[in-house]
Amino acid sequence: MAQSASVQEPAQETGTSARPPYQAPPQPGFKPPFEPWGRYPVYDAKIVPLNWQGDIPGSMKGLHGGALAVGMGRSYGDSCLLKDGNLLLTTGMNRLLDFDPATGLLTAEAGITLAQILDFCVPRGFFLPVSPGTKYVTLGGAIANDIHGKNHHVAGTFGSHVTQFGLMRSDGSYKLCSPTENPDWYSATIGGLGLTGVIPWATLRMKPIVSRAIDYEGIQFHGIDEFLALTEQYKHIEYTVSWVDCVSTGKNFARGVFMLGDHSRVPDELNPSPEPKLVFPFDAPGFALNQYSVTAFNTVFFHKQLKPHVKALQDYEPFFYPLDKVLHWNRMYGKSGLLQFQYAIPWENAREGTIAILGAVAKSGLASFLAVLKAFGDVPSPGLMSFPQPGITLALDFPIKPNLSFPLFERLADMTREYGGRLYPAKDAAMTASQFQAFYPQWEKLERFRDPLLTSSFWERVTGDKTIL
Template sequence: MSISNKPQSWGRFPRVKHSHVVPVYWRHEMPQLDSFDTSILPFAYGRSYGDSCLNEGGVSLDVSNLRRFISFDEEEGLLRCEAGVSLAEVLEVMVPRGWFLPVTPGTKFVSVGGAIANDVHGKNHHKAGTFGCHVTQFELLRSDGTHLLCSPTENSDLFQATIGGLGLTGVILWAEFRLKRVQNPFIQMDNIQFTSLDEYRQIAEASDKDYEYTVSWVVCLGNEHEVGRGIFTRGNHDTTRAMPGNTQSKHLPLAVPFDFPSFALNRLTIRTFNLAYYSKQLAKHVHKIEHYDPFFYPLDAIHTWNRMYGKRGFFQYQFVIPFEGGYEAMNEIMREINRSGEGSFLTVLKSFGDIRSPGMLSFPQPGLTLALDFANHGSKTLRLLDRLDALVNAAGGLIYPAKDARMHPEDFQRYFPRWKEFEQFIDPKFSSSFWRRVTEPAAR
């Protein structure tokens, strides 16, 4: 899982050139950060979609080799590991011992440091909040050589700035976070078809109390009867069986061996996929027991799935809008997407809860969140995203920086009013393409 000489984000846009890619192998033998003549940004596995993990013209500090486990407190469930350890490695080591991640995004190929820097969320936000809610402490290296232990009680300002701080406050060398006990690697889950956002709302409100994990796939492209329908998935960790001898999923990984041509994902192919995916479930309500891997990480079974969008890459667009007026606004947003013909191959709808993150720039807030992938068709796609921005703004919502590649500065600064407060905690040698784009006048 090492990075290439040309680090890029998962959306493969924008493509930038770094002055150097500097690998790090030992947390006790870090390069002298203030000796570089350009800015620095840590980089692990490149699963951020936009440019928050890129530093055009600067140094990309490859921390993906910091992958050592340090300690585990069996009583408290506290795992301490280096920041380059992936969530996949945590699961591989800890699930057989009866422990699971407190929060996980839709891919396990994310570093622990990246999970903190982007304050990732998952299907259980309404029950557990963000990843940052479960971090107890970490060691932060600043460019002047200072090593700082950060926790809710020690260097608490840097603790809050680093969670969701997009890698700009320094290098996280190791982190400690709390795992949750599980009895086995299986999930008791339901898939429920819904025909409209109104029906989604009824299912979501009925499920949030009793189910730890909830998420939906939804149709945004089709006729008036198709848009807004989808499949609601909910689940809890299984408690009916003991830990098996082999906790790994039996699914064999696939791969996309080449870049798809630009015309492969169009209105017809996306609508055909939507119809097939919705119709594959013959009953309205299906219950089954499933391994955690396909439940949490269905796309991880297809390595390099981002190549489906072609050489020009794609835009991931995720926003959250408040519950008040949110369903009306979400219907209008889906209608706008449908009118554009720029359908999303992957569209995920979820409700965020009200658990606050300690992160200063954390994204989730109570409301409806929608995540979409749009193939990069140039100005046509950018114009659509501008129209969606206007609808999100009118609804009082905001956009997720970790998945953004084109957010306007005035929008970012309105979404995150604490950005000026955060700015004072940025390490003087650290910067990113994203941060310059959304804060520097010259980048506008």
């Protein structure tokens, strides 16, 4: 594969490999990330747009108040914010630099989004090796947060499939990072929250497909024990995830739908996806999402399957990205925004901890509209600060009600700590410094790799560090 010197300039069109230069189209519904996807907190910052790799060294010189590279602003909390600082906006750095259809290796600038990568690669018979629940995140952001997907139990995290990347430091130095070259910087940067330097480009190993379709199955379950049994039964299936009812109690406690799928092996047309046309048009009133409305939704969602076990052929878009079809769907939580709580609890405490936390949520009276339950596998993450660990992960979205939400989140975080788990920094806007440092004792090692110019509101909040050049 191309070395660092050769990826600084776009490759030339050769043969039938559809090589770059390829300029990705703009992303729908994007605005500069003054606020995160959860819409809390909101801070003023100076936006410094980057349009190509050569902009990075000059843009990092002479900045005061600290800096942070940001992409689409899809982190839920303040890990993509820097109050009164400088946000280096990477979305203009979205060029595809090289693609080898023989190996599936794709090299692109870090501001390209997963949606733009899919638009290029799916018609050529390739798919992302790991994908989160939205495709509107950048390549650099996916590395910085070492994102995970429905196939963690077989494929590990996103970083496991990144073969190399560049890293620019504020002192003007440049490093090529891979598992064999500068491996300590490679590990610190994957899941390193954008603090070790600015990633100008990266190489990702794509996976071959022959169809857009997913062989889908949906199975109703009643309780955590049935969920665990299904997880074991279908551990050979590539993609598994569950929706869980976190409001109902009694006989309906922790009921859900176990969803699984594999890429179809029947060859079919591989067309690019159409752009989404639906837009959530306004900020919903704060009372719209409550225990009663979510209870009604949960009942409808659980029973939308006419049978306990269904099979279907499904396009990959609704399977991987059901919410992406509605732009600005976060508006349904109202102007106050939302908090997401996501933990990973290791297997030895996973069942007990999940039952206890779901019970605490059900008793709280705060209803989570989106509740996702999944098993993490034992594929080791390459990143020093990567979130996943073998066990169970649960993600919950709550509308912000200041006098209720934050005390509940502190309690749930403490429970997670008691069960040996940890929370996901990319989704967090509420954990305390003591909680974070207990979850990630390796944070002090990351601090030694941190670029002295780079910081974030999250990092300052959970470490107490306010180093500013």
